[in-house]
Amino acid sequence: MREQTTGPHLLRTSTAELVAGVLRDRIAQAVYEPGERLSEEAIGAELEISRNTLREAFRLLGHERLLVHKLNRGVFVRVLSASDVKDLYLVRRVIECAAVRNSAGGDMAACREAVEDGERAAADDRWRDVGTANLRFHQALVALHGSSRLDELMGQLLAELRLVFHVMENPGAFHAPFVARNRLLTGLLEEGRLAEAEQYLSKYLDDAEALLQAAFDSSSSARLGGA
Amino acid sequence: MREQTTGPHLLRTSTAELVAGVLRDRIAQAVYEPGERLSEEAIGAELEISRNTLREAFRLLGHERLLVHKLNRGVFVRVLSASDVKDLYLVRRVIECAAVRNSAGGDMAACREAVEDGERAAADDRWRDVGTANLRFHQALVALHGSSRLDELMGQLLAELRLVFHVMENPGAFHAPFVARNRLLTGLLEEGRLAEAEQYLSKYLDDAEALLQAAFDSSSSARLGGA
DNA sequence: CTTGTCGAATTGTTCAACGATTCTTATGTT
């Protein structure tokens, strides 16, 4: 990251935000696993940036709840608890159901596109892509609100959720059953059957949460040495 | 802020967060007005902290949307637009109405307390206190969800809203008419008339938004030199 | 086995410096 000093800046954003982007990706890809400590010196040396700049990036991600900052001990990749999953899905129900309920006249193009991407990915057994398409579908659902703040909030929630998925042994398979439900939900919305759609989505989220909680519990009991 | 180096740290939080707290207060109190640029050197010298630490605090507040960071130009106190007000109230409607709708069995103590504080403040013409009590009432409403994430989100929304209030010539008077509505809404909730309560709150928020938009428009037209 | 102490490693914070960008102001041309 030294090249920038020689030529004219092609960067439209600060180095700290660039670095934050790199780290965000690595966390999403589980290069850094939940609970892992991120060394200022090691990462700073690897990315060739100063500690100060790296710390700015850490602050950024801390505020996005991807990292937790422990005083004098450093930053760690966030580890989510069962109660976090509960909270996350409570918020999703509030926001996504409201989006569906008020979606009359909204543009469903992005939703439909995400659904079809998910179906293609599932047909090819590209599980990772199924997952991202699924997340994009829900992001598109929230976008029906037309609110930049809700869009940002949803993006943050989904980033946290990705952290939970890593706990599961087969994150890809988790999303597969929901592809069909995405299509069905989209159909209900396009036909304007909003009340049905809302109820359907509510159950959808209940099921997803239950699955996640189950995987979560078994993983945590295994970690504690269940015989 | 140098004293901390001598004695053992009594601080449980980092200086950057302490500084962020100070700046947050000053913005809320309009010591720093919307649009104003905050000089790293000036504030750093006044608070006796280094530029690096101050920059960490700026990042924090930037993420809370109280400051906007312009590359190579510095940080400015956020200036909200009419569309921001619209977005803010859209989110409030989604979250607060959902809180009311699902509030069956929730603990209304905090709500009632905020209502009564507001009434006392209004009786004594302590307009500023009326405003803070009003904000606390809505925060308590959202707290019925029992979600830490929604609590945090609401706190952020209200902080942004405070920025809008500063645009009005008499911020205190704005809140006065809503004290009675807070009491009425609380009553509906305690009687379990949730559907009515939700509808009432929805109109409540519509009215507040309209008032704010009006004050906003007149202020911006005045700023452009309306005769 | 618990407790206390020492030292290494890491974070928290500051400082000084320099490149890069923006803003200001003076200058010169038409």
Add this chain to the structure above:
DNA sequence: AACATAAGAATCGTTGAACAATTCGACAAG
């Protein structure tokens, strides 16, 4: 006088080094 341009000042972005403060692990003493 108006406008474009260029030098200069101010400020931000980033770095690297330095030192204080805290944590952690090892080892000795009780």
